[in-house]
Each structure stands twice: as C-alpha cells, then as structure tokens.
Amino acid sequence: MKRLGLALAAMALLPGAMPVSDLSLDVAKLRSTRGLIRVCLTADPSNFPKCTDDKRAVTRSVPATRHDISFDGLPRGDxxxxxxxxxxxxxxxDTFAGIPKEGFGFSRNPIITFGPPSFKAARFTVSGDTDAQQVKMLYLL
Structure with missing residues (x-):
C-alpha cells in the first residue's frame, strides 16, 4: 500500500501529469458581427490585460460572428x-481622447471606472474538469 502511495505521488510530479481543465468563454452583448473578437487569457497579473510579455498567455482571434471560444487543457489555477x-x-x-471606440470586456464583468480593472478584480479560478465564463461587452462610444 505504501508503494502505491509513493508511485501515485511520483506520477503527480511528472511533466504533463498536472490536472487540466477545459474552459468555455461566452462573449455576450456584441453590438455587431463586424470584425474580430480578440481574447487574452493569462495567469500573470503583471501582464493583464495586454498579455504583451506573457509567453504562457493564450490568445485567440475569432470572427465576431462567433461568441463562444474554447480553451482546452489549461492547468488548474487563477x-x-x-x-x-x-x-x-x-x-x-481604437480610442478617441483615451476613450475606447470599440467594445471591451473582462472576466467576472467588474465595474469599470477609469482604465482597465486589476487582475484581482477579473480573476477567476479554473478548478474542475470544465469551467465557463461569460464576458459582457461594453461600448462607451
């Protein structure tokens, strides 16, 4: 029995043995089907919301005619x-005088004041086999 426990513990340390989840994202309240929906999914607070220097970030660009986006095999976490x-x-x-002319949104749909929300305000935990998020788009102009 002790050997079985040690074997299971060793397997958990092997690369690729981490539990993974699938995430389904629904983008709601698009004002049109023109253009693209661009998504950045990150676990790095210092690279949110732009994902510019985050090599582990997952980005997607899909036609705005689609509102459902899937992320498969994500390590569990925030x-x-x-x-x-x-x-x-x-x-x-695109912006005009610093005000977005196009739609934007964030996980957990935090209240927007000036500038983007913090990572903490948009943070959610992927913990099950499948998880889901819905982002409601905002348009200021």
Missing part, C-alpha cells in the same frame, strides 16, 4: 480574461 471587439480588424482597441 486566470483573468480581457476581450476586445476589434470591429475594423486593425489589431488594436
């Missing part, structure tokens, strides 16, 4: 999601 509705397909969130 994450945050940032979404933009890139209506003109130029690869960035």
């Amino acid at each position: 994450y945050a999601i940032a979404v933009i509705h890139d209506e003109n397909g130029n690869g960035k969130l």
